[in-house]
Amino acid sequence: MEIKVCGMREPGNIQGLIAEVKPDWMGLIFYPKSPRYVTEDKAIDFNKVEVKKVGVFVNETEIEILRKVNLFGLSAIQLHGSESEEFVKKLSKKTECEIWKVISVGEGIAWGSLDGYLPFVHKFLFDTATAAHGGSGKKFDWSVLETYPFDKSFLLSGGLDEESAGEILNLKRQIPQLSGVDLNSKFEDAPGLKNIEKLKKFKQKLLSQEAI
Secondary structure, eight states: OEEEEOSOOOHHHHHHIIIIIOOSEEEEEOOTTSTTBOOGGGHHHHHTOOSEEEEEESSOOHHHHHHHHHHHTOSEEEEOSOOOHHHHHHHHTSOOSEEEEEEEESSOOOGGGGGGGTTTOSEEEEEEOOTTSSOOOOOOOGGGGGGOOOSSOEEEOSSOOGGGHHHHHHHHHHOTTEEEEEEOGGGEEETTEEOHHHHHHHHHHHHHHHTO
């Protein structure tokens, strides 16, 4: 199971994350309305970080996304808004980054509406629908994923906490395409400031139960 820790911003906190948690991915939020927004003056600090970085964008322009890719040395682009299939298609031709499309889940998911993204995205990410585009700390009804019809892998997000490890692995046994988790607000002491001990405990639980 891949682990992505999202909403990172503070240099000292990032050093602790890399040294003690060793996540597969680190998410940087480039949505100005987010309390975890990363400003450009942080770029020098982030370029020194030895972990794959995911930039989170909400209905951003192609030019600005590609500029941030170069400025921050991103390995993946996470599209968290209402980006169209055509937008994703065009973007995929202009970058070697992985492209992840977030699907905000409310009552259910119309699987056919995702068909057009399949050739151009590397992963889907399912998160709880919220007007703030993530960071709600609330889970959606995971049972809607039981009919997931695609071979493409996906990440699970939305209200995951220290006690979620067992449930996540149970879901993976039902749906092997579940390839990882996206951790954020439930592991914070303040927006953009992660609790490293909580993250370590979660990873340990996930790994120990995965081995069973």
